[in-house]
Amino acid sequence: MHTEYRWITTPVTAELLRGALEVERTERGVLPHRLPARARAQCADPQLAMAEAQPSGVRLAFRTRATAIELDTFPTKRVYVGAPPRPDGVYELLVDGRLTARGSVTGGNTLTIDMLAGTFETEPGPPGTLRFTGLPGGTADKDIEIWLPHNETTELVALRTDAPVEPAADRGRRVWLHHGSSISQGSDAAGPTGTWPARAAALGGVDLINLGLGGGALLDPFTARALRDTPADLISLKIGINVVNADLMRLRAFTPAVHGFLDTIREGHPTTPLLLVSPILCPIHEDTPGPGYPDFSRLAEGQIRFAAAGDPAERANGKLTLGVIRAELARIVAQRAGDDPRLHYLDGRALYGEADAAELPLPDELHPDAATHHRMGERFAELAFAAGGAFADRGGTS
Structure with a gap:
């Protein structure tokens, strides 16, 4: 009828x-x-x-x-x-x-x-x-x-x-502004509420603004200015995988670029909790630099896999791997901690690490599947929004 x-x-x-x-x-x-x-x-x-x-x-x-x-x-x-x-x-x-x-x-x-x-x-x-x-x-x-x-x-x-x-009326929720790569945008999530940031936001009781940009987490100054100018109570940055697979820069350029990105955001959000998240485990780039490239040999079967074209020996010349980036991001946060006590660091392998990869391997060697998005969202909520986390509700933010 x-x-x-x-x-x-x-x-x-x-x-x-x-x-x-x-x-x-x-x-x-x-x-x-x-x-x-x-x-x-x-x-x-x-x-x-x-x-x-x-x-x-x-x-x-x-x-x-x-x-x-x-x-x-x-x-x-x-x-x-x-x-x-x-x-x-x-x-x-x-x-x-x-x-x-x-x-x-x-x-x-x-x-x-x-x-x-x-x-x-x-x-x-x-x-x-x-x-x-x-x-x-x-x-x-x-x-x-x-x-x-x-x-x-x-x-x-x-x-x-x-x-x-x-x-809709303002529910009085805190606004969480997140920036990252295609993994943050949603890659192979089952739907828009199934991306790991959306899942984490639902569990954390916050309103999400997701600036996850497939292929676009490259420390661009215009993205930093967009983050600076967007009202938010909580900010997170997931940085690393695109810098490596785009083979965009060497360590000499990466370190000041991260500092500059953070400095720009702090111009608009001087005391907002800011969580810097390093890359999740991605075996092809853990110790091998970029560029990354797609393997089209199984395209007719609907499969594209990614691989790394760099040489691990090139790390000595400043080429970046995920291992190098994690160590440098941790060092940068520690260096800035005295002047920026609301800047925090999270190792991305706490969201998806070696045990997870054994159970839920990345289908194309780069992007998580729907089940992994769900797990990453729950992990992030546990680590960031729960008591003791960088985004724990302490009765108000700046």
């Missing part, structure tokens, strides 16, 4: 969104960004442009008595030449904080990527519609969150409900 709804259309505005640093108005609707326009203008890297426009951690948040919701979106789907089709991005509906439903949207742009030729081609398509029905009724408003796909660029076209909506 088909139910007819009396739809109310509500414009999608920044007031209805959480987790985005900027909202761009497009010809079709609005596009959430996780880096501001000033930062985007300072880097022409198409990988960074794609990653920051994929709305990891971004969600619609509103209150309503509606029992049905429709959301028109215009996604950008990725197709890799020679590989099986990728699954559609996942949207997740939370009602009063509980995961209630999941869905996907067809249509939108198709971005065809030929990794062997290094080419990109975009083919336009129509918008799609996400529908959630059968929500609890009654006379009381519900808190609704629709988490957008963490790995699929998503323009928001129209929001329709069968009852009026209003922006």
Whole structure:
């Protein structure tokens, strides 16, 4: 039986969104960004442009008595030449904080990527519609969150409900601002609330702003300024893997770049708890420098594996490995501790280490799977938000 709804259309505005640093108005609707326009203008890297426009951690948040919701979106789907089709991005509906439903949207742009030729081609398509029905009724408003796909660029076209909506109220939660690589963005998580930062935020009772940028945790000054200028009660930085697999710099450049990154953030957040997290275990880069490279030999089977092309002997010339970076990050935090007592260090292997790798190996030698994201989120919550942790609630932050 088909139910007819009396739809109310509500414009999608920044007031209805959480987790985005900027909202761009497009010809079709609005596009959430996780880096501001000033930062985007300072880097022409198409990988960074794609990653920051994929709305990891971004969600619609509103209150309503509606029992049905429709959301028109215009996604950008990725197709890799020679590989099986990728699954559609996942949207997740939370009602009063509980995961209630999941869905996907067809249509939108198709971005065809030929990794062997290094080419990109975009083919336009129509918008799609996400529908959630059968929500609890009654006379009381519900808190609704629709988490957008963490790995699929998503323009928001129209929001329709069968009852009026209003922006979600401020719940008085602390805001956690996190920056990292594709592992922080979500890599192979099962859905947007299943990325390890989203899982940790739920357990820690904080509101997440996720600046995990696939391939983009490179100590860029414009990213440091974005972090500096974003209001937050808690800040974490997960640094290392992209610096190594991009073969971006040597130790001589890495150390002052980390200091400069921290100095810039401290200009806007002088006393905010700031947790510097080193890389999780990644066997291919523990003792072998970058660059990293993808192995396409199993592409037709839908598998891409990563390997390290560097020579371990090059560490003597300042080439970086994950082991070198962990030692240097720990040393930097210890050096700054006297002047910055709210700067903390966490060894990433406490989130995913050798025992975890034996049980849950990285499927492509680089990115964790869905189960590992879940475990990492729980570990981070235990280490950072619990009593004695860098983010323990001590009755207020600066």
